[in-house]
Amino acid sequence: MAQNTPAPQAPRRRLSWNDPFTRGIIYQVLILGMLGFCVWYLVSNTLHNLAVRNISTGFGFLDREAGFAIGESSIAYTPSDTYGRAILVGLINTLKVSVIGIVAATLIGTVLGIARLSRNWLISRLAGLYVEVMRNVPLLLQLFFWYALITEALPGPRQALNPVSGVFLSNRGLKLPTLQGDGLNWLLLGLGAAIVAVVLLAHWARRRQEQTGRIFPVARASAALLLVLPAAALLLSGAPIALDVPELRGFNFAGGLTLSPEFAALLAGLIIYTSAFVAEVVRSGIQAVGKGQWEAAQALGLTRSRMMRLVILPQALRVIVPPMTSQYLNLTKNSSLAVAIGYPDIVSVVNTTLNQTGQAIEGILIIMAAYLTVSLSISIFMNWYNNRIALVER
Numbered sequence: 001m002a003q004n005t006p007a008p009q010a011p012r013r014r015l016s017w018n019d020p021f022t023r024g025i026i027y028q029v030l031i032l033g034m035l036g037f038c039v040w041y042l043v044s045n046t047l048h049n050l051a052v053r054n055i056s057t058g059f060g061f062l063d064r065e066a067g068f069a070i071g072e073s074s075i076a077y078t079p080s081d082t083y084g085r086a087i088l089v090g091l092i093n094t095l096k097v098s099v100i101g102i103v104a105a106t107l108i109g110t111v112l113g114i115a116r117l118s119r120n121w122l123i124s125r126l127a128g129l130y131v132e133v134m135r136n137v138p139l140l141l142q143l144f145f146w147y148a149l150i151t152e153a154l155p156g157p158r159q160a161l162n163p164v165s166g167v168f169l170s171n172r173g174l175k176l177p178t179l180q181g182d183g184l185n186w187l188l189l190g191l192g193a194a195i196v197a198v199v200l201l202a203h204w205a206r207r208r209q210e211q212t213g214r215i216f217p218v219a220r221a222s223a224a225l226l227l228v229l230p231a232a233a234l235l236l237s238g239a240p241i242a243l244d245v246p247e248l249r250g251f252n253f254a255g256g257l258t259l260s261p262e263f264a265a266l267l268a269g270l271i272i273y274t275s276a277f278v279a280e281v282v283r284s285g286i287q288a289v290g291k292g293q294w295e296a297a298q299a300l301g302l303t304r305s306r307m308m309r310l311v312i313l314p315q316a317l318r319v320i321v322p323p324m325t326s327q328y329l330n331l332t333k334n335s336s337l338a339v340a341i342g343y344p345d346i347v348s349v350v351n352t353t354l355n356q357t358g359q360a361i362e363g364i365l366i367i368m369a370a371y372l373t374v375s376l377s378i379s380i381f382m383n384w385y386n387n388r389i390a391l392v393e394r
Helices: 020-052 083-116 121-136 139-153 183-212 218-237 261-287 291-299 304-340 346-357 360-389
Strands: 161-164 167-170 173-176 178-180 242-244 247-249 252-254 257-259
Touching: 083 121, 083 261, 083 304, 083 346, 083 360, 121 261, 139 261, 139 304, 173 261, 178 183, 183 218, 261 304, 291 304, 304 346, 304 360, 346 360
Parallel strands: none
Antiparallel strands: 161 167, 167 173, 173 257, 178 242, 247 252
């Protein structure tokens, strides 16, 4: 019988400078120690200088009355509220413009990216011209352009443009009809349930197609759910709901939903600028798909639209998602330029706060923490989605 040979033992480590492992540990400890010393020195020196100048520190100012108005707020706010609530209003304004901008820039950029690969010469050249012009004009200049266009070129409220009944466009912004009443909450509840149902339906349809090869009409079923469930929730609740249409009263409009010139200019600039970069990301992702995939889809008799939707784009997503994450992060951080045109985002609100309180360091830390949290949240979600669609090697 063959004898079992003992497994080789790992060499014993000796605390010697000649041992690479030991040297590596010592170097890392020294680097961490120097980094910690630098941080301690900066913090202690800053606190000492603030104490010498009798400048108070800490975040206790957040509970004091703000005393300034904010022109645009998605939640209830008055000047008698605290600085903390004022900063919350600015954060919500930043999130609002970032979320809408990301969705709109993705849709427009995807269409432009596909258009750049169109066989139609005019369409591809126009899409290419849009991308090259918008990518090479600084975003700040674009914001100034759109803000000046809205406030200077558009007429006043009395001569407001009325392209559709109940919709008015003037230098005071865009006025839209809106819903109001207790039934609005039930309508939103039904819409939320419909969105959840659409996500579950899409997941079930994909699994069904993988197992049986049969395609379920997800688009039509989703449209039906998005219409039927909110309407059913509203009818079953019996709560009242009414359409609030804006009306001209005096020198301005009353009622309805208002999109301020600052918000509209910021949103237009962010969407138009970012969609040009998104278009290039989409174009490069589509071109990264092998030519054999196009030929295989053509051999199956698929139309070009179904070929793009069912074969090319699902494979291109694996290339598109990582650089698309960077564009989402850029749009969110570029929203800080809102201070240049007067939109009350978190940077603008915190700037007013630190000017009144003198808490400059705390204010800057709040802005950094807010953008860091939002950016990390976007990165975590996009990394999760990227891992979900990644190819699994066997």
